[in-house]
Amino acid sequence: MATAPDATRELTHDSAFLRAVRGEPVDHTPVWYMRQAGRSLPEYLRVREGVGMLESCMTPDLATEITLQPVRRYAVDAAIFFSDIVLPLKAVGVDLDIVPGVGPVVASPVRTLADVAAIADLTPGHVPFTTEAITMLVAELGPTPLIGFAGAPFTVASYLVEGGPSKDHALTKAMMYGAPEVWDALLRKIAGISAAYLRVQVEAGASAIQLFDSWAGALTPGDYERSVMPHSAAVLAAVGDLGVPRIHFGVGTASLLGLLAEAGADVVGVDWRTPLSTAIAQVGDRAVQGNLDPTLVFAPPEVMTARAAEIIDAGRAAKGHVFNLGHGVLPATDPARLERLTDFVHTY
Ligand code: CP3
Numbered sequence: 001m002a003t004a005p006d007a008t009r010e011l012t013h014d015s016a017f018l019r020a021v022r023g024e025p026v027d028h029t030p031v032w033y034m035r036q037a038g039r040s041l042p043e044y045l046r047v048r049e050g051v052g053m054l055e056s057c058m059t060p061d062l063a064t065e066i067t068l069q070p071v072r073r074y075a076v077d078a079a080i081f082f083s084d085i086v087l088p089l090k091a092v093g094v095d096l097d098i099v100p101g102v103g104p105v106v107a108s109p110v111r112t113l114a115d116v117a118a119i120a121d122l123t124p125g126h127v128p129f130t131t132e133a134i135t136m137l138v139a140e141l142g143p144t145p146l147i148g149f150a151g152a153p154f155t156v157a158s159y160l161v162e163g164g165p166s167k168d169h170a171l172t173k174a175m176m177y178g179a180p181e182v183w184d185a186l187l188r189k190i191a192g193i194s195a196a197y198l199r200v201q202v203e204a205g206a207s208a209i210q211l212f213d214s215w216a217g218a219l220t221p222g223d224y225e226r227s228v229m230p231h232s233a234a235v236l237a238a239v240g241d242l243g244v245p246r247i248h249f250g251v252g253t254a255s256l257l258g259l260l261a262e263a264g265a266d267v268v269g270v271d272w273r274t275p276l277s278t279a280i281a282q283v284g285d286r287a288v289q290g291n292l293d294p295t296l297v298f299a300p301p302e303v304m305t306a307r308a309a310e311i312i313d314a315g316r317a318a319k320g321h322v323f324n325l326g327h328g329v330l331p332a333t334d335p336a337r338l339e340r341l342t343d344f345v346h347t348y
Contacts, residue, residue, distance in 0.1 A: 021322065029321060033329050054084070060136060116182065149209060150211060257274065267288065270288055272290070
């Protein structure tokens with residue numbers, strides 16, 4: 001008998017998103033948006049009233065509803081699971097919270113080998129709410145693929161070491177340069193947690209995964225390759241046997257795109273600062289995802305669509321192209337604009 005994920009695999013197989021990722025012809029460029037769920041949607045603000053961010057991630061009905069909201073509104077070609085890159089840490093017992101308007105805040109920052117050793121490895125039993133939410137979601141989504149995700153070791157390490165959001169990642173990089181044995185232990189620990197969290201999502205029915213290394217752009221190529229890439233590669237390799245496409249994304253990664261690809265990506269996510277044609281030349285025989293400047297939704301509509309057209313045209317040179325913004329939807333975004341952008345991408 002077919003398991004639920006097998007049935008989902010079959011239903012979503014010929015979606016524009018998965019076809020584009022495999023480099024097969026599509027009748028329209030598929031599109032979804034990072035942070036498509038969230039504060040730009042009034043229906044999100046309504047269901048989140050009085051419920052904390054992490055609590056909403058751990059409540060299957062709520063996570064399911066929030067994930068579906070942008071799919072209903074925009075008819076995007078993929079859903080992204082509503083969760084957060086620090087949720088798996090919370091699930092294994094790390095004392096942290098997501099503070100509104102600030103981001104993840106960690107009560108006791110990680111500084112020593114003993115701090116690393118105190119973090120438990122993740123098992124499916126830590127995240128039963130994730131399995132439950134994704135099981136419900138794929139039943140609702142039918143032919144629309146669900147993207148699961150996790151944080152890459154460097155980006156997650158930055159929150160654990162700094163204790164919160166950081167612009168320069170100075171303490172994190174000080175550990176990388178000055179305490180390589182602590183650094184390696186920490187990144188190995190996070191890699192194991194992220195890989196286990198991705199497996200849970202795919203085994204419950206996610207059709208693709210995205211590894212977010214949002215802050216990798218803070219690194220030189222040499223440091224990335226030496227101290228970070230092996231751990232991100234370990235995460236991507238650990239889910240390779242599951243047979244779902246792996247998207248690898250970071251911000252400010254113009255000098256790292258080749259390495260992000262080599263780390264084991266099937267699709268490289270590109271931020272808006274790098275022309276898509278430049279990115280395509282660096283990633284080899286892989287699909288690309290991106291990369292409209294998220295602020296273009298505030299420009300006159302014809303400027304927004306003209307820039308989107310340039311990106312779709314540039315994407316035709318890639319093995320496959322999934323349209324997206326170059327980073328997440330900004331909270332002030334007017335949903336009517338994303339609706340218009342989605343329709344434009346679908347019909348261009
Ligand atoms: O729609 C989606 O994209 C799925 C949901 C999603 C969230 N976080 C929900 C969320 C995803 C994919 C993430 C990933 C994430 N979380 C990243 C990588 C992606 C990126 O943006 O680079 C990072 C760096 C985090 C850490 C984090 N969590 C930050 C920086 C913030 C924002 C802080 C703020 O309030 O401005 C969060 C909180 C968060 N995660 C929100 C959402 C919808 C906002 C909280 C709220 O609505 O109350």
